[in-house]
Structure formats: C-alpha cells, structure tokens
Amino acid sequence: MNDFAFKIGTVNGTGSASANALIMQAIFRMGIPVSGKNVFPSNIQGLPTWYEIRVNGKGYTARAAHFDLVVALNPATYARDVAEIRPAGFLLYDSSWPLDAALAREDVSLLGIPFGRLCGEAFEGDRERQLMRNIAYAGALVAFLAIDMGVVEGMIREQFGRKPALLDSNFKALRLGYDFAKASFPCPLPFHLERMDATADYIIIDGNTAAALGCLFAGATVGAWYPITPATSLMEAFKGLCERYRVDKATGRKRFCILQAEDELAAAGMVVGAGWTGARAFTPTAGPGISLMQEFIGLAYYTEIPAVFFDVQRVGPSTGMPTRTQQGDLFSLAYASHGDTKHIVLFPANPEECFAFAVRAFDLAERFQTPVFVASDLDIGMNDWMCRRLHWDDSYRPDRGKVLGAEELERITRFSRYMGENGDAIAARTLPGVDARGSYFTRGSGHDVHAGYTEDAAAYSEVLARLARKLNQAAEAVPEPVIDRRGAGSSTGIITIGGCDAAVREAVDHLRSDGMDIDYMRIRGFPFGPDVVRFLGEHDRLFVVEQNRDAQLRSMLAIETGKPRDEMTPVLDYGGVPLSAEPIVEAVKGGLRTADSGLRIGQTQSALPGGHPRNPQSLTR
Amino acid sequence: MTSISKPPVRHPGLPRNALGLTTRDYEGGMSTLCAGCGHDSITAAIIQAVWELDLPPHRAAKLSGIGCSSKTTAYFMRQSHGFNAVHGRMPAVASGVHAANRELVCIGVSGDGDSLSIGLGQLCHAIRRNVDLLYVLENNGVYGLTKGQFSASADVGSKSKRGEPNVQPPIDPVLLAITLGATFVARGFSGDKKQLVPILKAGLTHRGFALVDVISPCVTFNDHEASTKSYRFTRGHRHELAPVDFIPVTHEIAAAAEPGAPLPVTMHDGSVVRFRAVGEDYDPTNRDAAYAHIRRLQSQGDVVTGLLFIDERAADMHSVNGTVDEPLTGVPYEQLCPGSAALEALQEEYR
Numbered sequence: 021m022n023d024f025a026f027k028i029g030t031v032n033g034t035g036s037a038s039a040n041a042l043i044m045q046a047i048f049r050m051g052i053p054v055s056g057k058n059v060f061p062s063n064i065q066g067l068p069t070w071y072e073i074r075v076n077g078k079g080y081t082a083r084a085a086h087f088d089l090v091v092a093l094n095p096a097t098y099a100r101d102v103a104e105i106r107p108a109g110f111l112l113y114d115s116s117w118p119l120d121a122a123l124a125r126e127d128v129s130l131l132g133i134p135f136g137r138l139c140g141e142a143f144e145g146d147r148e149r150q151l152m153r154n155i156a157y158a159g160a161l162v163a164f165l166a167i168d169m170g171v172v173e174g175m176i177r178e179q180f181g182r183k184p185a186l187l188d189s190n191f192k193a194l195r196l197g198y199d200f201a202k203a204s205f206p207c208p209l210p211f212h213l214e215r216m217d218a219t220a221d222y223i224i225i226d227g228n229t230a231a232a233l234g235c236l237f238a239g240a241t242v243g244a245w246y247p248i249t250p251a252t253s254l255m256e257a258f259k260g261l262c263e264r265y266r267v268d269k270a271t272g273r274k275r276f277c278i279l280q281a282e283d284e285l286a287a288a289g290m291v292v293g294a295g296w297t298g299a300r301a302f303t304p305t306a307g308p309g310i311s312l313m314q315e316f317i318g319l320a321y322y323t324e325i326p327a328v329f330f331d332v333q334r335v336g337p338s339t340g341m342p343t344r345t346q347q348g349d350l351f352s353l354a355y356a357s358h359g360d361t362k363h364i365v366l367f368p369a370n371p372e373e374c375f376a377f378a379v380r381a382f383d384l385a386e387r388f389q390t391p392v393f394v395a396s397d398l399d400i401g402m403n404d405w406m407c408r409r410l411h412w413d414d415s416y417r418p419d420r421g422k423v424l425g426a427e428e429l430e431r432i433t434r435f436s437r438y439m440g441e442n443g444d445a446i447a448a449r450t451l452p453g454v455d456a457r458g459s460y461f462t463r464g465s466g467h468d469v470h471a472g473y474t475e476d477a478a479a480y481s482e483v484l485a486r487l488a489r490k491l492n493q494a495a496e497a498v499p500e501p502v503i504d505r506r507g508a509g510s511s512t513g514i515i516t517i518g519g520c521d522a523a524v525r526e527a528v529d530h531l532r533s534d535g536m537d538i539d540y541m542r543i544r545g546f547p548f549g550p551d552v553v554r555f556l557g558e559h560d561r562l563f564v565v566e567q568n569r570d571a572q573l574r575s576m577l578a579i580e581t582g583k584p585r586d587e588m589t590p591v592l593d594y595g596g597v598p599l600s601a602e603p604i605v606e607a608v609k610g611g612l613r614t615a616d617s618g619l620r621i622g623q624t625q626s627a628l629p630g631g632h633p634r635n636p637q638s639l640t641r
Numbered sequence: 642m643t644s645i646s647k648p649p650v651r652h653p654g655l656p657r658n659a660l661g662l663t664t665r666d667y668e669g670g671m672s673t674l675c676a677g678c679g680h681d682s683i684t685a686a687i688i689q690a691v692w693e694l695d696l697p698p699h700r701a702a703k704l705s706g707i708g709c710s711s712k713t714t715a716y717f718m719r720q721s722h723g724f725n726a727v728h729g730r731m732p733a734v735a736s737g738v739h740a741a742n743r744e745l746v747c748i749g750v751s752g753d754g755d756s757l758s759i760g761l762g763q764l765c766h767a768i769r770r771n772v773d774l775l776y777v778l779e780n781n782g783v784y785g786l787t788k789g790q791f792s793a794s795a796d797v798g799s800k801s802k803r804g805e806p807n808v809q810p811p812i813d814p815v816l817l818a819i820t821l822g823a824t825f826v827a828r829g830f831s832g833d834k835k836q837l838v839p840i841l842k843a844g845l846t847h848r849g850f851a852l853v854d855v856i857s858p859c860v861t862f863n864d865h866e867a868s869t870k871s872y873r874f875t876r877g878h879r880h881e882l883a884p885v886d887f888i889p890v891t892h893e894i895a896a897a898a899e900p901g902a903p904l905p906v907t908m909h910d911g912s913v914v915r916f917r918a919v920g921e922d923y924d925p926t927n928r929d930a931a932y933a934h935i936r937r938l939q940s941q942g943d944v945v946t947g948l949l950f951i952d953e954r955a956a957d958m959h960s961v962n963g964t965v966d967e968p969l970t971g972v973p974y975e976q977l978c979p980g981s982a983a984l985e986a987l988q989e990e991y992r
C-alpha cells in the first residue's frame with residue numbers, strides 16, 4: 021500500500037503533461053507522499069516522453085528504479101517500456117489495435133483498454149480525441165490505483181470551471197477510462213493508494229519557481245537572461261511573480277526590470293552593470309550560458325561586484341542533452357574565468373533550498389562583493405517536487421554589505437575602494453549616483469588599493485591576496501553541510517551534493533538497516549567550510565556520490581582540503597536521469613559492479629596515472 | 642606604469658557653471674595616450690559639454706570597453722563613477738546600470754574595434770533596446786591598443802602604415818545605427834570641438850540611445866598619407882551638415898525662434914536642438930531621407946559630419962518596460978518583498 025511506482029510513456033506535444041500532473045497532484049491531495057519525474061525530449065512535438073510517479077508512504081522521493089505499472093501509449097518505445105516493468109507487474113496499453121508483439125511479456129499482467137476507439141466514438145475532431153485520450157487513461161488509473169475520484173473531479177472543476185464545454189468533455193473522458201477499467205478488470209490493483217495525512221505541511225513546486233520566489237523575496241529588481249532549457253522557467257516564473265506583486269497598483273508601473281538579452285554574455289554584463297550600480301541583479305542560465313559568461317565572471321570577481329547566477333545544470337559537454345539532468349558544471353562554476361579565481365557556489369537539493377539559497381545568494385554576493393552561483397539542476401529545477409511549505413521571516417532585511425553613503429564618506433579623509441579597513445578582507449564600496457566623494461574607477465585591468473591602474477607587482481599582489489582571503493572567509497558563511505552521523509566512531513561516510521540527496525539518503529537508510537555503520541554528509545556550499553573539512557578528517561573510507569563522469573566534487577575536495585583521493589571512492593552517474601537509491605546501495609556494498617545506466621564506480625580512476633588501485637573492495641578496512 | 646592623478650591647480654579666473662564648477666572640476670586623471678591622439682580631443686569636448694550642461698558629477702556614470710579609446714573614461718570626470726569593462730561589452734554593462742538607476746546619466750565611450758568587431762552585436766542590441774546612453778564611438782580605423790591592425794571601419798583601399806591596403810568593406814556605424822532604428826545619430830571629428838560639443842550636449846539630453854561616431858585619428862598607427870582616417874584626409878573630405886545649437890531648457894526657449902533657425906527639435910526635457918541652415922534636400926527627422934542623403938554624399942567621397950538623425954518621440958528602454966520613475970536602486974525593500982502573508986496565500990495554489 022502506498023509504496024509503488026508507475027510510468028506513463030507517451031509522445032510529446034499530445035497534451036499528456038496535464039493529465040500526468042493531474043494524477044500526481046490528486047495523490048498529493050490524498051495526503052500521500054508522491055514524486056513525479058518528467059523525462060522529456062529536446063523537441064516540441066512527436067518524440068517519446070515519460071512521466072514517472074513514485075508513491076511512497078515513508079516519504080522517499082528519489083526516482084524509482086523499477087515500475088509496478090507501465091502505461092505504454094507510445095508504440096515507438098513499447099519494447100523498452102515493457103522491459104522496465106518488475107516481474108509480476110502490470111502493463112496498461114491501448115487495445116484499440118491488436119496487441120503489439122513488442123508488448124508481450126509472460127510475467128506481466130496485461131490491462132488493455134481501447135482508449136483510442138472509446139475517444140474516437142465519444143469526441144469530435146482529432147485534437148480533442150487526442151487530448152481526451154490522456155484524460156481517459158487518467159480515469160483508468162483512478163480505478164486501478166484507487167485514486168479518489170472526488171479529488172480528481174474537484175481538480176478538473178477548478179481548472180475548467182469557467183469553460184463548461186471543456187468541463188463536460190473532461191468529465192466524460194475521465195469516466196470512459198474509469199468505467200471501462202472497473203467493468204473489465206479487478207479494481208484496484210494489488211498495490212494501490214490509501215488516504216494518509218502526510219502532505220498537509222507540503223506544497224508541490226518546481227525548483228525554478230521556488231528560486232524565482234527567492235529572488236522576489238530577496239528584493240531582486242533586475243533580471244537579465246537569454247532563454248535556455250532548463251533555466252527558462254526560472255525567469256518566466258520571476259516575471260509572473262513580479263507582475264503579480266511588483267506592479268504599482270495606482271500607476272501600473274513596474275518595480276522591476278527584466279532584460280531579455282541578445283545572449284548570455286550580454287546577460288552577464290547587464291547583471292554586472294546593475295550590481296555595480298547597487299541593484300540586486302541575477303541571471304538564470306545553464307552550462308552553455310556559463311561558458312559564454314566566463315569573461316564577465318572574472319571581471320566581477322576582480323572588480324568585486326555582486327552578481328547572482330543560477331546554473332540550472334543540464335547534461336554537457338557542449339549542447340549535450342538539454343532536457344536531461346547532470347551535475348557536470350561544478351568545476352566550471354567554482355573556478356570560472358581565467359587567472360586566479362574562486363567563487364562562492366551554493367548547492368540546493370530541492371525547491372525548498374532553491375528558495376532559501378536564492379535569498380542567501382544575494383546576501384552573500386553583496387556581503388562579499390563577488391559573483392555567487394546557485395548550482396541547481398534540471399531535476400530540481402523543472403520537476404514537480406513535494407516540498408515543505410516555504411516560510412518567510414518578515415524581519416528579514418537584505419544584507420547590503422559594506423556600502424558607504426554620503427554620511428560615511430563625510431567622516432573619512434580618503435576613500436580607497438580596494439583597501440580593507442584594518443586589514444579586513446572585505447573593502448567598502450560606493451554606488452554611483454550618491455556622492456562625488458565616493459567616486460572611483462572600476463577596471464578589470466591591474467589595480468591598486470585605491471582603484472588606480474597599476475602594473476606594479478606589489479600593488480597588484482596586495483589586492484589579489486586580499487581576494488583570496490575574502491574567499492576563504494566566505495567558506496564560513498556559505499550554508500553548512502547537512503551531516504547525519506550514525507553514532508560515534510564510524511569511519512565510513514558517504515558524501516553527496518545537490519539533487520542526489522533524496523536517493524543517497526534512501527540508500528543510507530538501506531545500508532544502515534542492513535547493519536552498516538555509515539555517516540552521511542551533503543555539501544551545500546563552496547568554498548568548503550570547516551564542518552566539511554572535519555567530516556573528511558574523521559572518515560578514512562568515503563564514497564562520493566555525484567552526477568558527472570569525472571568525479572568533480574571528489575577532485576574539488578582533494579584540491580581544496582588535501583584529503584587523499586584514494587580515500588574517496590567515486591560513485592558516479594551521468595546518464596542524465598535523476599538518481600535512484602538502489603544503484604548507490606549496490607555500489608557501496610559491492611563497490612565494483614557497474615550497471616549500464618551510465619553508473620560507474622571507481623572506473624574513471626583506472627584511467628588516471630599513478631596511485632593505488634582505488635576500487636573499493638569492501639566497506640570496512 | 643601606474644595611474645597619475647593631476648595635481649589640483651587653482652585657476653581663479655576660470656568661468657564657473659551653475660553648480661559653481663569650472664571645467665577643471667570635470668577633468669580626470671592624466672591621459673596616457675600618444676601626444677596628438679584624437680581621443681584626447683574628444684575627452685576635452687566631453688568635459689566642455691558636461692560643464693556647459695551643469696551636470697552634477699555624481700549623477701554621471703562613465704562606461705567603456707577596452708582600447709585606447711575606452712581608456713579615456715579615466716581622463717574626464719574624476720568625481721564620477723567609472724567602469725572600464727571588458728572588450729566590446731560596454732553596452733550590456735550600460736543596460737544593467739541604467740536598468741538599476743535610471744537617473745544616472747550614462748556616458749559610454751568605445752572604439753571602432755570595440756564597437757564594430759567584438760562588440761557589434763552588443764552595439765546593435767543596445768540600439769534596439771534604446772537604452773538611455775550617450776555612446777561615443779572614437780573611430781580611428783584601427784585597433785590602436787594592439788598596435789595598428791585594421792578595424793572593421795577601415796575603408797577599402799585605405800593603407801596601413803606598412804603600405805598594405807585594406808580590402809574588406811567597412812561597417813559604417815552611422816548607417817548601421819540609422820538602419821537599426823537608432824533615435825539619435827551623429828558624426829563628429831575630433832579636430833572640430835566647436836561642432837562636437839553641442840552634438841554631445843544634445844546626445845546627453847536625448848532620452849534613448851545616442852550614437853556619436855567621432856572620426857578620431859590615431860597619430861601612431863593611422864595618420865599617414867594613404868590613410869582615410871587621418872587628420873589630413875578628414876579635413877580635406879569633410880562635409881559638414883547643418884551645424885546645430887543646443888539650447889538647454891533653462892534658457893528662454895523663445896530665443897530659439899529667431900530667423901535663420903529653420904528646424905528646431907524639442908527634446909523630451911524641453912531643451913531645443915536647432916539646426917542652422919539645413920539644406921532643402923535634408924531633413925534630420927526623416928530616417929529614410931537622412932540615410933539617402935548620407936549615402937549620396939559618401940558616394941562623392943565626402944565624410945559627412947553633424948547631427949544626422951534625431952527622433953525625440955521614440956520610447957526608451959524604461960518607457961517600454963513601464964518601470965517606475967524612481968531608480969530601482971531607490972525603491973525601499975518593503976515595496977519589493979510581498980511578505981509572509983502573501984507567501985502563505987500563494988502556496989495554497991501550489992497544493
């Protein structure tokens with residue numbers, strides 16, 4: 021009960037997304053923990069798309085590894101869809117046509133419903149028939165899974181209440197699937213839903229919307245962007261929110277300015293310009309955009325300008341797989357741009373943290389006068405997550421950092437933009453438009469503490485050394501890691517980052533229930549803070565789980581803390597789909613076996629020169 | 642080499658503007674450009690223009706890219722914030738600055754390399770966005786700072802110092818800007834401050850993007866015999882279109898109606914640009930006619946200078962966006978954050 025997963029395979033552009041969202045939301049409204057993963061193509065119409073729903077009474081939300089039920093509505097993917105059903109599972113298919121050979125599987129129960137024929141008879145026109153076929157399979161799922169029909173009907177009424185014609189056809193389609201299922205098969209299936217009361221404190225939201233809310237609440241006024249999947253919806257959400265909350269009621273004028281730039285390079289320049297001027301400014305982008313922004317990132321770092329970048333990571337390198345998820349940009353964010361640079365990076369694991377870290381990013385950017393990156397990913401950003409209700413503390417006020425106004429300038433004899441007072445790593449800045457005494461010249465070329473041009477080794481080094489100290493200081497200000505210790509004395513730990521959280525936590529629970537003492541740490545900020553260093557020091561057998569090929573997080577840990585690499589076994593998954601718990605359990609337990617999903621354990625190490633063989637043989641040494 | 646600040650010298654005799662400031666108060670650091678470089682003369686014209694406009698220094702933001710030309714933002718208005726950004730990307734920075742604080746008077750300085758090669762896209766899009774910015778393009782036909790390579794504004798046949806002719810056709814920023822819908826387009830010559838100053842003043846007053854292309858000879862790499870961007874060539878081939886007078890709003894506008902002022906254009910703040918002796922075949926408020934006129938003179942080998950096109954009715958970036966009048970940097974946080982009650986209510990929709 022309340023512990024199963026199902027998957028719907030359709031063709032994109034046919035309107036199945038709203039039916040899928042309807043089902044997920046209905047389960048959520050029944051008080052049952054649920055998660056949905058949309059696995060979609062980089063295409064507008066006609067290619068395969070899947071929606072995976074996992075129901076789990078205990079609240080596990082990572083992607084399911086196996087499916088109890090598959091709804092196969094796309095002949096092009098029948099074979100692989102059917103292969104993903106667990107033994108003794110169920111297959112729901114459109115029986116308007118004879119059973120396709122690709123769908124045959126002996127150990128699976130077949131549920132055939134002639135959705136196409138039923139909708140062909142009941143509705144007019146190709147488009148309506150196509151759309152209503154989605155609602156019809158939703159109706160069948162209502163019967164098979166014991167979804168509360170009242171809840172579903174209520175949602176349809178909310179959506180189409182003002183459009184009676186649409187309301188009628190939706191109800192009709194829903195009933196077509198429902199009645200057929202009820203009449204032809206024993207309903208519900210052995211695994212199904214039972215009302216709970218576990219979602220009252222939750223909402224359903226995607227990470228991009230949550231991040232946009234964070235920008236709104238943080239007081240960001242300038243947003244610059246260039247459309248790119250999977251970051252686009254962040255700015256679209258911000259725009260929608262601003263139109264709702266930031267338009268002056270009396271005049272209709274806007275308290276925000278969104279600039280759709282000619283490219284990401286320009287978007288970065290706009291953010292830097294606005295940040296220099298004193299606005300909270302941000303840009304959402306993905307890996308290709310980050311590549312284009314490099315020069316401006318270095319400029320902002322060196323000239324000490326606050327700027328917030330959201331990198332909703334997708335599969336790279338290059339264009340990669342734009343609609344699949346990955347954590348492949350860690351290096352390119354942490355050390356973005358040429359010369360000696362290092363940046364603050366925040367790693368949210370879910371929409372709740374997207375919201376909180378967006379706000380935090382603006383505070384850190386202004387306090388440390390430097391670019392701050394929020395490294396989200398497609399899974400977090402675009403999928404609907406069950407997320408704890410967001411809370412806002414009305415006493416919050418933006419941390420504007422050290423900014424001198426007219427009064428402060430009055431009190432000092434000379435303003436030196438790049439000189440930290442009493443050796444402080446952070447130097448005060450001034451904003452244009454305020455006071456002539458605060459004027460200074462910002463340049464990406466060599467400068468001394470007075471912001472004057474310099475080619476003098478000592479004067480240049482003085483400023484650069486302070487920047488290093490500043491970034492060191494930031495390590496103590498970024499969000500601390502989430503650490504979950506088994507008890508005293510475990511020498512084995514598992515480290516992860518960002519959206520891997522749900523799967524790794526679930527894996528840790530498994531491992532512990534199998535009797536393994538294993539500690540858990542999720543890193544949430546870069547530069548790594550003292551808690552991270554301590555955890556590394558306390559464990560000599562570590563697994564580092566991340567979604568990229570090259571074990572980037574592990575390398576960063578080694579580079580930044582000196583932790584020997586051979587004490588950190590990489591557990592890597594980079595095929596582009598959200599992580600599930602099972603392969604992590606397997607990887608940690610066996611330490612060797614590799615699945616073909618792109619999961620690699622220790623394998624990248626063999627290609628590296630020197631050192632010991634690093635494949636883990638067992639957990640305990 | 643380290644930056645040199647000019648010693649503060651008192652010149653009691655210098656005239657003062659309405660703010661009580663002399664032109665010296667609008668100067669910057671010591672120029673490090675080659676002696677005789679056209680860019681330094683443009684700097685002097687900018688200083689004169691802002692002094693005459695009584696521009697409070699703290700209200701200006703100086704923005705530039707990279708190049709000898711872009712360096713010059715350090716050589717005027719030391720009491721203003723300046724930002725020497727990255728090569729070719731000043732327009733994006735200016736757009737961000739202006740988005741954040743619409744009350745700042747943005748003065749952008751760029752070069753022909755900065756604007757027409759690496760930054761061509763940014764220039765075009767800043768024009769399209771009609772961001773409120775004076776954009777001074779200090780045009781010498783070469784990349785000065787990287788030692789004399791041809792830029793995209795070099796004319797066909799113009800020869801480098803070593804005698805190689807340029808073969809690729811030039812990009813003319815003035816024609817480009819008119820084509821793209823720019824709302825203020827002018828061309829000046831660094832050797833003619835008298836013509837340039839009123840143009841700069843009008844450009845600064847214009848609400849929207851004001852392109853001022855200034856032929857500015859590079860004495861070190863492009864001022865020789867066979868160059869078409871030399872002082873000599875420019876003096877010999879310059880066709881000065883109707884000189885303009887700029888009459889600020891603070892003056893009696895009635896004075897503008899005197900005879901011999903055939904075409905006064907009123908700016909958004911009430912100032913007036915008055916064209917003197919515009920020929921019958923030229924109307925600087927008619928985009929197509931202006932374009933055709935410049936082309937015609939160009940085909941005769943003339944370098945046309947003057948305020949070439951002006952449209953005071955077009956909406957600038959903030960008008961299009963519908964932004965509040967006050968600078969976004971000045972909106973109190975309380976008016977930006979919807980607060981916890983709104984968040985609670987909103988989340989009911991996420992269930």
Ligand SMILES: Cc1ncc(C[n+]2csc(CCOP(=O)(O)OP(=O)(O)O)c2C)c(N)n1
Pocket residue numbers: 707708709710711728751752753754755756779781783784785786787792
């Ligand atoms: C990304 C980048 N590429 C190349 C350069 C080298 N560079 C500096 S200035 C310049 C050309 C400047 O030419 P222009 O804008 O015409 O200025 P001028 O020196 O002629 O006034 C170049 C190519 C640079 N600074 N940045």
Ligand code: SF4
Pocket residue numbers: 673674675677678679680709710781785786858859860861862
């Ligand atoms: S190289 Fe040319 S453009 Fe640069 S400062 Fe010298 S004369 Fe001016």
Ligand SMILES: [Mg+2]
Pocket residue numbers: 708752753754779780781782783784785792
């Ligand atoms: Mg040049």
